[in-house]
Amino acid sequence: MNYKALLLVLGVAGYLALSARGRFEEEDPSSLSFRYPHHISISWETAPVSSQSISWRTHDTVRVSFVEYLETTATPFFKDQVKRLPAKTERHTADDGTWNHHSANIQGLKPNTTYSYRVGNHTYWSEWAEFTTASGTREPFSFIYFGDVQRDIYSLGSRTIRKAIMDKPDAKFLLFGGDLVHRGAENLGNWNEFFPTGGWVYQSYPLLATPGNHEYANAASPDYLTKHWRLNFTFPQNGPAGQEEETYFVDYNNIRLISLNLIRYPIDKPGTQKMLVWLEERLKEFKGDWVIIVHHYSMEQLARNREAGVRFPEFKALYERYQVPLVLTGHEHVYARGRMNGTLPVYVVSVSGPYQNAIRFPDWIERAGSSLQLYQLIDITPTRIQYTSKTVRGDVYDAFSIEKDKKGRLKFAASPSLGPESLLPPDKFETRYKKEQVDSYAKDRDNYLNRKK
Numbered sequence: 001m002n003y004k005a006l007l008l009v010l011g012v013a014g015y016l017a018l019s020a021r022g023r024f025e026e027e028d029p030s031s032l033s034f035r036y037p038h039h040i041s042i043s044w045e046t047a048p049v050s051s052q053s054i055s056w057r058t059h060d061t062v063r064v065s066f067v068e069y070l071e072t073t074a075t076p077f078f079k080d081q082v083k084r085l086p087a088k089t090e091r092h093t094a095d096d097g098t099w100n101h102h103s104a105n106i107q108g109l110k111p112n113t114t115y116s117y118r119v120g121n122h123t124y125w126s127e128w129a130e131f132t133t134a135s136g137t138r139e140p141f142s143f144i145y146f147g148d149v150q151r152d153i154y155s156l157g158s159r160t161i162r163k164a165i166m167d168k169p170d171a172k173f174l175l176f177g178g179d180l181v182h183r184g185a186e187n188l189g190n191w192n193e194f195f196p197t198g199g200w201v202y203q204s205y206p207l208l209a210t211p212g213n214h215e216y217a218n219a220a221s222p223d224y225l226t227k228h229w230r231l232n233f234t235f236p237q238n239g240p241a242g243q244e245e246e247t248y249f250v251d252y253n254n255i256r257l258i259s260l261n262l263i264r265y266p267i268d269k270p271g272t273q274k275m276l277v278w279l280e281e282r283l284k285e286f287k288g289d290w291v292i293i294v295h296h297y298s299m300e301q302l303a304r305n306r307e308a309g310v311r312f313p314e315f316k317a318l319y320e321r322y323q324v325p326l327v328l329t330g331h332e333h334v335y336a337r338g339r340m341n342g343t344l345p346v347y348v349v350s351v352s353g354p355y356q357n358a359i360r361f362p363d364w365i366e367r368a369g370s371s372l373q374l375y376q377l378i379d380i381t382p383t384r385i386q387y388t389s390k391t392v393r394g395d396v397y398d399a400f401s402i403e404k405d406k407k408g409r410l411k412f413a414a415s416p417s418l419g420p421e422s423l424l425p426p427d428k429f430e431t432r433y434k435k436e437q438v439d440s441y442a443k444d445r446d447n448y449l450n451r452k453k
């Protein structure tokens with residue numbers, strides 16, 4: 001074989017090895033290509049103004065891994081400026097082999113500064129990627145919210161994530177409302193789809209998430225959060241004892257974002273009290289402009305085969321008492337937005353993946369949707385939250401604003417120019433639901449639409 005032919009063969013073999021990293025189902029976990037860091041995402045364990053956490057995974061033979069970083073330079077000749085930090089490493093055997101999960105939290109960074117970083121060791125390194133620290137000011141910024149991705153992540157969930165980031169490339173972070181995957185305890189078909197789906201986006205945009213019931217080992221009767229949650233992500237440990245990285249807050253500039261793991265609510269009464277007390281303290285002490293809350297379960301179940309009624313009245317009361325403007329949720333696999341008893345907060349229920357439910361229409365819903373893949377853009381200023389929910393085509397599906405006047409009073413206004421609602425029942429509606437739930441659908445939908453006239 002001549003030299004050129006050898007190069008071609010090596011090139012093709014290298015390309016196949018790299019592209020296989022996005023297709024884990026057929027891959028042999030003992031393959032050396034897995035020495036390269038993968039499942040890389042950035043987030044925050046501590047203040048966004050001065051730190052950046054990073055998590056990644058390698059083949060279990062890679063026992064030591066590092067993060068290297070520097071302030072981003074225009075020149076590629078930056079070797080002398082690189083700082084190095086050793087990762088914390090934990091070995092874990094999953095359904096697709098044994099892996100080392102690595103994480104690091106870079107601290108002491110400058111505000112509003114772009115850094116380049118890579119992770120790895122020896123000859124096995126990720127590409128250099130960039131992140132920018134928070135400014136710590138009250139300047140306007142945006143972030144993106146995604147409801148459940150969960151199923152067919154690679155095949156269909158990917159299109160929502162892709163469209164959202166192309167729509168809002170200057171977003172400061174991504175927020176996921178739980179059920180990122182269908183079976184959180186498994187990599188095959190789950191985390192092995194979720195991470196390659198985000199690819200460089202998760203390496204470049206800090207990712208925050210609250211756990212969903214499908215991040216539990218048994219989604220139907222949750223008893224423990226999958227180990228993958230803490231192995232895959234590095235979130236704040238400022239929640240109530242025993243709920244670190246599930247219930248937590250992040251102060252990004254002038255907003256406080258609070259993740260509540262309400263999945264503990266039905267199974268862990270003392271934990272619930274702990275969470276309520278913790279939440280009230282966080283609401284009481286906050287001096288910034290806005291608190292936004294995210295939890296997986298919606299305040300009322302909306303799938304047509306689920307029970308009616310407010311699920312978390314103690315939390316609802318706290319939100320109202322402390323004038324929380326916006327609560328972002330998921331779980332129902334439908335779209336809904338509304339205020340309960342006409343008062344703030346605005347509750348949002350959304351879904352980004354392809355799995356869809358048929359919807360019920362309780363009185364508080366002001367905008368509904370079904371059989372849609374959606375993402376939400378949230379634009380923040382000191383006196384205004386502008387919310388826009390878009391379909392995967394990029395069309396505006398819902399929009400509203402919450403404004404704060406000089407006395408701190410909040411005013412809600414829905415966009416006056418929204419199009420008709422999309423209320424198509426999902427695929428296999430007739431077989432997945434009881435006859436009476438199917439038969440009553442058209443009447444319930446028409447009553448809902450008439451109520452709003």
Ligand SMILES: [Fe+2]
Binds near residue numbers: 148150179331332333
């Ligand atoms: Fe879900």
